[in-house]
Amino acid sequence: MSAVPVGGQHRRLPYGRHSVDADDIAAVVEVLESDWLTTGPMVPRFERDFAASTGAREAVAVSSGTAALHAAVDAIRLEPDDEVIVPSLTFAATANCVVFCGGIPVFADVDPDTLLVDPASVEERVTPRTRAIIAVDFAGQPCDYDALQEIADRHGLALVADACHSLGGSLDGRSVGTLARLSCFSLHPVKHVTTGEGGIVTTDDELLARRMRVFRNHGITTDHRERASRDDWRYEMVRLGFNYRLTDFQCALGSSQLRKLPAWVERRRALATRYDAAFAQVGGVAPLAVRPGAGHAYHLYVVRLFAVDRGAVFHALRAEDIGVNVHYMPVHLHPFYRERFGTGPGLCPTAERVYEQILSLPMFPDMTDDDVDDVVAALARRLP
Numbered sequence: 481m482s483a484v485p486v487g488g489q490h491r492r493l494p495y496g497r498h499s500v501d502a503d504d505i506a507a508v509v510e511v512l513e514s515d516w517l518t519t520g521p522m523v524p525r526f527e528r529d530f531a532a533s534t535g536a537r538e539a540v541a542v543s544s545g546t547a548a549l550h551a552a553v554d555a556i557r558l559e560p561d562d563e564v565i566v567p568s569l570t571f572a573a574t575a576n577c578v579v580f581c582g583g584i585p586v587f588a589d590v591d592p593d594t595l596l597v598d599p600a601s602v603e604e605r606v607t608p609r610t611r612a613i614i615a616v617d618f619a620g621q622p623c624d625y626d627a628l629q630e631i632a633d634r635h636g637l638a639l640v641a642d643a644c645h646s647l648g649g650s651l652d653g654r655s656v657g658t659l660a661r662l663s664c665f666s667l668h669p670v671k672h673v674t675t676g677e678g679g680i681v682t683t684d685d686e687l688l689a690r691r692m693r694v695f696r697n698h699g700i701t702t703d704h705r706e707r708a709s710r711d712d713w714r715y716e717m718v719r720l721g722f723n724y725r726l727t728d729f730q731c732a733l734g735s736s737q738l739r740k741l742p743a744w745v746e747r748r749r750a751l752a753t754r755y756d757a758a759f760a761q762v763g764g765v766a767p768l769a770v771r772p773g774a775g776h777a778y779h780l781y782v783v784r785l786f787a788v789d790r791g792a793v794f795h796a797l798r799a800e801d802i803g804v805n806v807h808y809m810p811v812h813l814h815p816f817y818r819e820r821f822g823t824g825p826g827l828c829p830t831a832e833r834v835y836e837q838i839l840s841l842p843m844f845p846d847m848t849d850d851d852v853d854d855v856v857a858a859l860a861r862r863l864p
Contacts, residue, residue: 493851494803496670496779497844499744500733507736511729518727519703526731527680529738530665534647534657536682538689541731542696545644545666547724548679549577551692552662553612555681556638558583562611567597568810568828569835570616574642575811578614584821586610587812589828593769595619595782595838598830599627606631612638617646617656619807620748620777621770625651625659640664644679647672648745650775657682667730670844671779672744673737675730696724747845748778751852755781755841758856764788764863780807781843785863790837793862800858805840 511522523541531539542548558564560582566575568587575585589601595618602613613632615623625639632639641660643649649656657663662685665671667678683689697703699721752767759765766784770776785793790806797804810831812823825832841855 492798492801492803493842493847493855494670494844495805495840495842497846498669498674499740499844499846500674503739504733504736507732508729511732514728516705516728519705519725520728521705522728522731522735523726526726526734529735530680531682533738533741534663534682535655536657536663537684538682538686540681540683540689540692540696541726541734542679542681542692542724543726544677544724545664545668545671545679546573546577547696547722548644548664548666548681549573549614549640549642550580550722551695551724552640552664552681552688553577553581553583553614554695555662555688555691556612556640558611561609563607563609564612564614565602565605565610566614566811567616567618568812568831569595569618569808570642570811571644571808572811572814574614574616575817579820583611584609585811585817587810587823587828589830590618590834592830592834594621594771595768595834596621596623596771597628599624599631601828602628603631606635606637610635610637612640614640614642615660616642617644617649617777619768619780619782620645620649621768621774622646622649622651622656622659624771629660638662644671645779646777647779648741649777652773656777658684661685662688667734672748672777673734673741675726675734675737678726678730678734680726694719695721697721698723744845745777748843749776751843751845751847751849752776752778752781754849754852755856758853759783762856762860762863765859778843781841782807782838783841783859784834784837785839786837787864788862790839793859794839796862797855797858802855802858803842806835806838807840808835810835 527539558581578585641663644666667675699719
């Protein structure tokens with residue numbers, strides 16, 4: 481196996497890993513040697529670059545994917561005890577952002593073949609208190625936004641995309657980042673491009689973008705660079721906000737990374753195609769289905785295992801230095817949600833069932849074809 485070199489040694493092949501080259505380092509160093517480390521000119525430049533890469537009119541950079549979700553939900557002016565429908569099979573932040581704003585997350589079930597939120601389950605959960613739907617592009621595949629938008633329009637709801645897995649993807653020729661009123665992205669090192677930690681929200685709505693820029697800056701209407709450009713010290717806090725700013729040197733890294741995004745997504749798709757072809761010859765394992773018209777971005781490569789102990793397979797592969805993972809434990813089964821909102825087993829039966837079967841295999845652009853073949857062979861040895 482072609483393990484990842486670190487400090488002259490080798491380590492486990494991870495499920496995901498960033499790629500940083502000399503151009504990225506030079507871009508960061510240039511900012512470190514400049515007069516601005518934060519709230520400087522690289523922030524709006526990165527926002528323009530990101531908006532252009534997705535086709536959105538606006539992009540608002542923040543300090544993490546979680547901050548992106550929080551800013552988006554705040555921008556739609558969620559009120560205490562408003563309900564927001566979210567899929568259960570996701571990272572906790574998708575639901576946590578609703579709780580941050582005083583709302584109530586209502587968990588919808590997922591389609592068993594794609595693990596995307598099931599529009600029929602969303603429809604069943606709509607009540608007079610529902611304000612929004614957050615759809616998660618699980619593993620990198622866009623949801624059925626046509627069906628979800630129809631539900632949202634019929635009930636007067638905001639549709640938010642948790643697109644943290646799907647940068648570079650598309651649906652029927654439309655780019656991820658333009659498929660919902662607000663689209664939230666993570667810039668964590670295992671994602672498609674990274675700023676170290678970071679997040680960003682795209683929208684075509686200038687009012688929502690302006691709200692999010694105030695929200696990320698303590699609720700203050702101007703930042704330091706804007707005041708410096710006017711030789712003015714005065715500022716006003718108009719709303720309770722957070723310090724969710726992203727630094728200039730992180731934004732420089734982000735702009736540099738964006739230039740490589742198309743090639744990286746192409747490589748992820750090639751790796752997925754190789755996995756798919758290999759698993760077509762192996763019993764006891766099934767890759768997730770891809771919806772017609774979906775341009776999958778493959779943040780994750782997830783398979784379902786049958787007639788085998790997933791935990792035993794997980795530990796066996798890790799013992800061979802293959803960094804498999806599990807994405808995710810259904811959020812409604814976490815102790816916080818069970819205690820705070822009374823959720824529990826039986827609420828989302830499909831999510832609960834597939835959770836016991838799923839395994840995330842290594843997927844990142846620097847993987848080799850031999851890495852894929854080794855992972856497939858190691859997994860096949862442990863299947864019936």
